[in-house]
Amino acid sequence: MSYRIGSFNVRNWSGSGYEDQIVNQDAPSVRKLNRIAEIIREERLDIVAFQEVLSEGKMLEALKRRLGGNWEACWDKPGKNFPYRGDKRNEGYGFLWRADKFELIPIGKRDRPGIWGNYDPLNGASDILNGVRLIRDPLYGRFKLRNQRFELRLITTHILSDKPVGMSGGLDGVSALDMRRNEFDILAGKIYARVADRHKDIHGVVPYTIMLGDYNLNLESESDSVHRAAVPGTACFDAQGRRVEGSAHARRIIYTVQEELTSLGPSAYTNNFDHFSYDGRTRAAIIKGEAKRIDAVRDYAPASAQTEAEKFADYHSSVSDHVPIVIEIDFK
Amino acid sequence: MEYTKKTYTEQERRQAAYALNLCAVSVAQIVDYNDKYILEQEYDAILNNLNLEQMPKDEALLNILTELLNVITFFRIQEGKKALVEREYQERMKNAVWSAVPNIGMVVTGGSLATMAISLATQVGIGYMNYRKEKARGALEKERAEMELEFTAIEQFNALKRELFTTAWKLAAEYCFPDDYRLTERQIKQYNAILMDVDQLRKYERLEAIQEQFKAYPPFWYFFGHAASLVAIEARKAGDESAARQYLNRAKQHFERYGELDKFNLLREDQLTASWALEYVDLLYLIGKADREKVAELLERAVKMSGNANDVLQLCAMYYLRIDQPDLAARLFRILVNEGCNIETNARLLSGVYVRKLLHAPGDAEVQAAYWSLSQKSGGALLVPLPEPEGDASAGLVEAEYLSKQRAALQRDYRSAVNQFERKYAIKIKRLICIPARNHGLPDEYFSGSKEAQNRRTADAKAALKDLKRTDGLFNLDFPFQYVDTLNEMLETLSRFPSFTENKDALIRVLRQDVKSLRGEMETARAAMENTLQGQDGGFTMEHYKSMRDRLSLYACGRRFFDDLKNRTVDMLDSLDAPDALTQAELTLAEFCQAQGLTLQPADRRQPGTGLAQESAGEYLSYKLVGLTEAELEDRRKAQELLSEMKKAAAGAAPNMILRPDAAVFLLPGQLGFESYFQNAKLKNLERVIQEHVAAILDDKSGQDFDLLFTLEGLVTVRNNQVA
Structure with missing residues (x-):
């Protein structure tokens, strides 16, 4: 049986949640909620990782109810740990999942997904570029298939686009591009490794790990110019989780996929920023087919939007500057 | 209701403390050594080997053990890498065994090997000990990166620790055992660091300083005794017998302490106890108190605790030979051969034991059957030949025949090694003259001599030369320098090859001449390359490429060198007639191959021919299944009949064939000389003769060297080792 995993940057999704629905069905937050619910329902997504969810995730709770049936949701935000204190919008992440298909596995003492801040001793901002510390931590959840001995570990991330203002030290003289690449290397080389290799509490359950989200990096391709921000399709890491060139000394290879354009402006798709990443073991065992975007601009346009321009304008203004992506997995 | 706290006996307290310490030390060693093979060893020897019946019944402890096993299972070494490590250990053990048994004759004559020159268990040891020793020595440095544990493993093990x-x-609180029973993290860390010390005397003194902290921890006393033994051996080598005696006595005390403490049975199969038992045997020999009964008792304990671990059984088998218990040795050698452990060595030793038994009891059907079974399983391993059923069956004759076979096999192995070595350097040379020059990522197969590989390289060169807009990385202008460097490196490596060292000047002279003749070729090629790079006329073409490929290849310019090297090698081996010398030559070759990454297949040591195969291909299939016609079958049957008659006639004529036995010999199939005739490494064009079609050989031993082969196809002459 296969499952569809999605990732969706919902751009500043805020609102009072259920209260909004009661008070004003035409509120932008509610219309956005309806569009998102429609996409999830029609695309038969089983788990969705969200980025840029504000208001402490109240809209996720509303979404859960809108979808009806057996859905669960959670929300958390990074920025509790040094050095990144988060932004004033209190941006966070969310997971939404089919509770009839998946149950949660506790992470340490937490019984819900939470921000991954499990690092080596913090030594200050200099660790950011030494491959030790992330600027923005990801959200991590463990989802066990009901009645089966498989577990899906999801790490959702939203890599910072611009250098954060007001953060002390560490990034002087470093370009935003290098900062993003560094974030990816830590996520893929260290965070992913820690999550994927954690085996002491598996108790007969086989885990697979996928990282997903808005990387703010295009997938590397041969036609790229050297200045284009890129994440490699294949990244090799040694036993210490450091990026290495070539696979000769690689202990782990992380594959990043999804090459369709997913971020958009008011009139067209612009960049390919949203991806899935996983190691060879996961790729061989559970990944089915190709990851792709959900063309929510065109496929879920309202009747009132007829032309391409209208569709883009409508989606961009009322839903998000990203479309969701989806990947199918199958636990054999 | 009053709650009564359970009371534990002293035995239970010690056992609980030991169990905890065992687990703690094991996990700490995994972290401190940071090595996947050691993780594997700790898993096998300790953590997955705990006798849970004897462990304290504590849920928290069992949870931790479960989590540990979960983590270890995930990070275990890949089977391929594990096999590589074990193969290297087997190679070291093989060399050590043959150092201890310089010639197979010692096994055949049944002489006690009490004078075995090397304390196998102490100086080489079981795999568990040997790997750590080699690692501490830094001998495994090159594998370090591959064996390193992932940082995520270390983090989890640290957390579990x-x-x-x-x-x-x-x-400790529940069992109320004295705090000094329990080892602390700091103590264990220090202990592990000491065990990694390569200076045995310093190691001993460091262990001595902390012995009080480890009084209830049996393995400490084993390592303490082991260090003392090694110090004693070194002292003895240095000629200081008084110091040697002192340390031997200390070793004895420490081993005895281990024996007293080790009665908890916490491990189901205890490699450490097996190792202790074997090293105790070594110790008894070293101090001259090797009572046979005591030694046998210790060996029995080692076998019992081994869990059928091959490395332990290997040592036990050798020690059973040492105390002249061939039956017990044979049983273990049989197990080792069946398990594929060091087949060549163990099959050879086992065959020596069988031959010895047959010399004492000729015609023993059971032994003969066992020998036959061994010959089927040993896959070409060099066995001590069976004594002749009639005639003078003596150990001396058997040994002589064995040596003859060994020499022939060695000559073949040396030739094979030289061919592989030549291939290795031929590939290095091809990399230098490759077009395009960018090839550091390409596998060796790309440069092999196969037709496909050659065609691929030619096609790639053609394509590269077509698109001359991209000349970056097209040519390697430095190739003449690198060419000479590579040849020099090759010659330097060969300085460890005995026949090269003995004939160095002559061989280098040959190579120098042939390389000198390439000067013009290299200059022309370089000039053409430079013209291409500068966009001038007279650029590099496919003709230049083909000329470089053909003339600069090592197979071309090194042909005379390698042929000469092989011939001189065969001659060198011909001159060796002492058993020790042949065994040493075998060891030298093994070390050379190991150092160069060459693989020796067991030489195609043919068994005595039994003539043509039977008509039927087997009981289940007929030749007609594969399209053979009746006419073909009939021809074959006739040929077999004819050959059979020829052999009968030859056998009948044999007694009267030779007038001067010093000048010629008449050989018939089944005789040793008949087999070894075809194993002569100097024979050329041997492919023109089908051995199974040879009815007899007239081998000319005079200076004329003009042999006759009586074959189904007619009379074949062999003049000066060249088949006509």
Whole structure:
């Protein structure tokens, strides 16, 4: 049986949640909620990782109810740990999942997904570029298939686009591009490794790990110019989780996929920023087919939007500057 | 209701403390050594080997053990890498065995090997000990990166180690055992660091300083005794017998302490106890108190605790030979051969034991059957030949025949090694003259001599030369320098090859001449390359490429060198007639191959021919299944009949064939000389003769060297080792 995993940057999704629905069905937050619910329902997504969810995730709770049936949701935000204190919008992440298909596995003492801040001793901002510390931590959840001995570990991330203002030290003289690449290397080389290799509490359950989200990096391709921000399709890491060139000394290879354009402006798709990443073991065992975007601009346009321009304008203004992506997995 | 706290006996307290310490040390060693093979060893020897019946019944402890096993299972070494490590250990053990048994004759004559020159268990040891020793020595440096544990493994093991120590605190409180029974993290870290010390005397003194802290921890006393033994051996080598005696006595005390303490049976199969038993045997020999009964008792214990671990059984088998218990040795050698462990060595030794038994009891059907079974399983390993059923069956004759076979096999192995070595350097040379020059990522197969590889390289060169807009990385202008460097490196490496060292000047002279003749070729090629790079006329073409490929290849310019090297090698081996010398030559070759990454297949040591195969291909299939016609079958049957008659006639005529036995010999199939005739490494064009079609050989031993082969196809002449 296969499952569809999605990732969706919902751009500043805020609102009072259920209260909004009661008070004003035409509120932008509610219309956005309806569009998102429609996409999830029609695309038969089983788990969705969200980025840029504000208001402490109240809209996720509303979404859960809108979808009806057996859905669960959670929300958390990074920025509790040094050095990144988060932004004033209190941006966070969310997971939404089919509770009839998946149950949660506790992470340490937490019984819900939470921000991954499990690092080596913090030594200050200099660790950011030494491959030790992330600027923005990801959200991590463990989802066990009901009645089966498989577990899906999801790490959702939203890599910072611009250098954060007001953060002390560490990034002087470093370009935003290098900062993003560094974030990816830590996520893929260290965070992913820690999550994927954690085996002491598996108790007969086989885990697979996928990282997903808005990387703010295009997938590397041969036609790229050297200045284009890129994440490699294949990244090799040694036993210490450091990026290495070539696979000769690689202990782990992380594959990043999804090459369709997913971020958009008011009139067209612009960049390919949203991806899935996983190691060879996961790729061989559970990944089915190709990851792709959900063309929510065109496929879920309202009747009132007829032309391409209208569709883009409508989606961009009322839903998000990203479309969701989806990947199918199958636990054999 | 009053709650009564359970009371534990002293035995139970010690056992609980030992169990905790065992686990804690094991996990700490995994972290401190940071090595996947050691993780594997700790898993096998300790953590997955605990006798849970004897462990304290504590849920927290069992949870930690479960989590540990979960983590270890995930990070275990890949089977391929594990096999590589074990193969290297087997190679070291093989060399050590043959150092201890310089010639197979010692096994055949049944002489006691009490004078075995090397204390196998102490100086080489079981795999568990040997790997750590080699690692500490830095001998495994090149594999370090591959064996390194992932940082995620270390983090989890560190976390589990902390949980283990926390649990240990709680259990200590519950069992009320004295705090000094329980080892702390700091003590264990120091202990592990000391065990990695390569200076045995310093190691001993460091262990001596901390012995009080480890009084209830049996393995400490084993390592303490082991260090003392090694110090004693070194002292003896240095000629200081008084110091040697002192340390031997200390070793004895420490080993005896281990024997007293080790009665908890916490491990189901205890490699450490097996190792202790074997090293105790070594010690008894070293101090001259090797009572046969005591030694046998210790060996029995080692076998019992081995869990059928091949490395332990290998040592036990050798020690059974040492105390002249061939039956017990044979049983273990049989197990080792069946398990594919060091087949060549063990099959050879086992065959020596069988031959010895047959010399004492000729015609023993059971032994003969066992020998036959061994010959089927040993896959070409060089066995001590069976004594002749009639005639003078003596150990001396058997040994002589064995040596003859060994020499022939060695000559073949040396030739094979030289061919592989030549291939290795031929590929290095091809990399230098490759077009395009960018090839550091390409595998060796790309440069092999196969037709496909050659065609691929030619096609790639053609394509590269077509698109001359991209000349970056097209040519390697430095190739003449690198060419000479590579040849020099090759010659330097060959300085460890005995026949090269003995004939160095002559061989280098040959190579120098042939390389000198390439000067013009190299200059022309370089000039053409430079013209291409500068966009001038007279650029590099496919003709230049083909000329470089053909003339600069090592197979071309090194042909005379390698042929000469092989011939001189065969001659060198011909001149060796002492058993020790042949065994040493075998060891030298093994070391050379190991150092160069060459693989020796067991030489195609043919068994005595039994003539043509039977008509039927087997009981289940007929030749007609594969399209053979009746006419073909009939021809074959006739040929077999004819050959059979020829052999009968030859056998009948044999007694009267030779007038001067010093000048010629008449050989018939089944005779040793008949087999070894075809194993002569100097024979050329041997492919023109089908051995199974040879009815007899007239081998000319005079200076004329003009042999006759009586074959189904007619009379074949062999003049000066060249088949006509």
